[in-house]
Amino acid sequence: MARSGRVVLAGAVTGLLLVAFGKNMQSTPEQAAAGVVPESIDIPSIEVEAPLMKLGLKDGEVELPPYEKPKIAGWYTGSAVPGDEGASVIVGHVDTKTAPAVFYKLRQVRKGEAVKVRRSDGKVVEYKVTAIEQVHKDDFPLRKVYVDDGLKLVTCGGKFDYAKGEYVDNIIVYATEA
Template sequence: MGLGPAPVARAGLLALAVCLGVWLVTSGSAEEVRPPQPSPAEAADAWGGRSGAAPLPGSPPVRIRIPSIGVDAPLTGLGLDRDGSLQVPPTGDRNLAGWYRDGTTPGAAGTAILAGHVDRATGPAVFYRLGAVRRGASVEVPRADGRTAVFTVHAVEVYDADAFPDERVYGPARRAELRVITCGGPFSPGTGYRGNVVVFAHLTGVR
């Protein structure tokens, strides 16, 4: 099932709850420890429009692996808060990400959504280095059915929260696509991060 109108309309709020930059504020060293941000060279190009692998039947994801930045993390299901924004993973486990359980499952036709913290009070969290992902990198998502959906990144972008492109990020897709989201953009100790880093990927293989 793809994202319906209400989640899409509200989804621009999803990462704001995890964008306070708690560790950067408490460490007092925001400039020195700020997580990497994507360069304009990683923005979308025509390559992202090429067809990918045939979509899989739906099956819940259990992990996410991004070898190029050392991510290997379990996934927990996320629902929506009362205001329609996506819930965020618990902060107790730094190496935990989440997936929107009422939307498309990774590998199925449509746009699957994964989100995670960039940091927490004690230091970097699971997606601290998400902004360092480059086009052409692999994102692997093992699923409950025993298959691993392998995605290829076709864009990495950062958006200001006031100009978050809901339809571009969360809109429906005919092929199997994936979005991986965390906080990013300008940082202020008073307000935290003012935007989001978004990795765009599409299914290119199955193991």
């Protein structure tokens, strides 16, 4: 994802959306006490095996993994721990200025394919892809990504706008627990 793009704008609006829908995307008290977090993601169909880092909000926007670590994806800590009820969001870059990044092939994922997330408590949660969409960043589906149950994988895609230094679209993969 070039620069911060508008995925971060989606994060800025997320708080308002959650209030409107009355959902709490934070981990449960039991998870917080146990420190359960997702540690890695495995998408066999596109040969992705990557560690996950924690991503929070910074200045009201969802943080992104650092560009100097292109093979790492990030779990948004304001979302549910994968395997638990709620929306769980994992973000990764599509590329850097010089090379493909962790979610470079994300647009190639197809319905029915598996996504596995390993958690710090040893549990491996398996998901089945239910939908893939490419949307203009101005039309980012906030409710579907940040409120509706299931795993969402988000990266940039579409054409690159050199004037803005970012992609014009997002690629979003939706998955439900298998």
